Amino acid sequence: MVKLNGDHLKLAIQKDGRLTEDTRNLLRTVGLQFDAYKQRLFSNCRNFPMDILFVRDDDIPEYVAEGVVDLGIVGRNLMVEAEKNVQELMPLNYGQCTLMVAVPADSGISDVKQLAGCKVATSYPNSTQRFFAERDIPVNVIPISGSVEITPALGVAAAIVDLVSTGSSLKLNDLVAIDTVLESQSIIIANPNSLSNTHKSSIIERLLTRFRGVLSAAEYKYVMMNVPSHELDYVSNLMPGLKSPTVLPTADPEWMAVHTAIREDVFWEAIEELKRRGAQGILVSSIEKMFV
Ligand SMILES: Nc1ncnc2c1ncn2[C@@H]1O[C@H](COP(=O)(O)OP(=O)(O)OP(=O)(O)O)[C@@H](O)[C@H]1O
Ligand SMILES: O=P(O)(O)OC[C@H]1O[C@H](OP(=O)(O)OP(=O)(O)O)[C@H](O)[C@@H]1O
Numbered sequence: 001m002v003k004l005n006g007d008h009l010k011l012a013i014q015k016d017g018r019l020t021e022d023t024r025n026l027l028r029t030v031g032l033q034f035d036a037y038k039q040r041l042f043s044n045c046r047n048f049p050m051d052i053l054f055v056r057d058d059d060i061p062e063y064v065a066e067g068v069v070d071l072g073i074v075g076r077n078l079m080v081e082a083e084k085n086v087q088e089l090m091p092l093n094y095g096q097c098t099l100m101v102a103v104p105a106d107s108g109i110s111d112v113k114q115l116a117g118c119k120v121a122t123s124y125p126n127s128t129q130r131f132f133a134e135r136d137i138p139v140n141v142i143p144i145s146g147s148v149e150i151t152p153a154l155g156v157a158a159a160i161v162d163l164v165s166t167g168s169s170l171k172l173n174d175l176v177a178i179d180t181v182l183e184s185q186s187i188i189i190a191n192p193n194s195l196s197n198t199h200k201s202s203i204i205e206r207l208l209t210r211f212r213g214v215l216s217a218a219e220y221k222y223v224m225m226n227v228p229s230h231e232l233d234y235v236s237n238l239m240p241g242l243k244s245p246t247v248l249p250t251a252d253p254e255w256m257a258v259h260t261a262i263r264e265d266v267f268w269e270a271i272e273e274l275k276r277r278g279a280q281g282i283l284v285s286s287i288e289k290m291f292v
């Protein structure tokens with residue numbers, strides 16, 4: 001029998017959807033042990049003072065704002081749409097998508113200003129209302145719960161506001177994106193009262209430290225190489241991706257061993273430059289966790 005523990009932090013995550021697998025993987029990678037069967041609505045962590053609730057993602061901002069749970073993991077798109085009193089703590093680097101305005105490809109519309117007086121169908125009525133109001137463009141927002149991309153072909157609306165990731169849903173429906181409402185990814189949000197509670201905030205900080213360790217590690221590669229001694233200064237100062245390299249002598253005084261973490265986004269350029277400078281025996285490995 002699973003019981004919610006009053007001293008435990010409560011975290012709501014999506015039960016079954018696009019964010020579910022990545023969220024569970026992240027929680028397991030930071031060392032949390034918990035069961036997650038399909039039928040289960042909540043689970044106790046065996047090795048951390050936290051209970052996990054598995055819910056529809058639309059309900060997460062409300063549960064966090066009302067204090068039903070202390071924390072939630074949800075797409076930023078839903079947090080913004082819900083307009084609740086919750087605090088974003090950290091982006092989690094998965095579930096990337098963009099809330100966009102799109103129109104039929106043959107509509108001749110290329111600027112949102114041309115939508116003045118038009119109907120716009122969306123599952124994100126609050127975000128859509130705000131987007132057009134901020135630009136002083138009067139539109140009639142039509143709330144739709146799903147399959148928004150079909151609405152222009154049905155004559156329901158002249159434009160849509162919907163999530164786009166690969167863009168294939170737009171293409172399939174002969175739509176083109178003309179503007180961006182919001183860039184989104186998975187985030188962790190908190191109830192403000194939980195953050196001001198000393199006991200809860202210390203557990204939240206422990207959890208965030210673990211998240212940072214995993215997310216930072218994913219941004220870096222660990223590189224070991226031999227560098228000609230006369231190139232050492234240049235290589236050490238190579239670029240911002242190089243972090244405090246460890247330099248060790250080798251049996252040959254002409255060569256030094258250098259160990260360092262290189263940021264993923266400059267990784268290939270860094271390797272090419274290192275090779276140009278004569279680096280040899282370059283070994284690269286993933287970093288599992290990193291605390292800076
Ligand atoms: N095409 C996409 N690519 C990447 N991320 C997406 C995409 N579509 C949605 N997301 C992100 O994943 C979140 C969950 O999407 P999903 O489709 O699982 O929601 P849902 O069907 O409303 O789920 P639920 O049954 O929990 O209400 C979205 O709120 C958004 O942040
Ligand atoms: O740009 P793409 O990669 O095509 O992704 C965008 C689609 O993904 C989401 O829908 P989902 O597939 O979750 O189905 P839904 O209609 O149930 O929301 C979103 O609502 C778009 O329809």
Ligand SMILES: [Mg+2]
Pocket residue numbers: 056057058
């Ligand atoms: Mg939902």
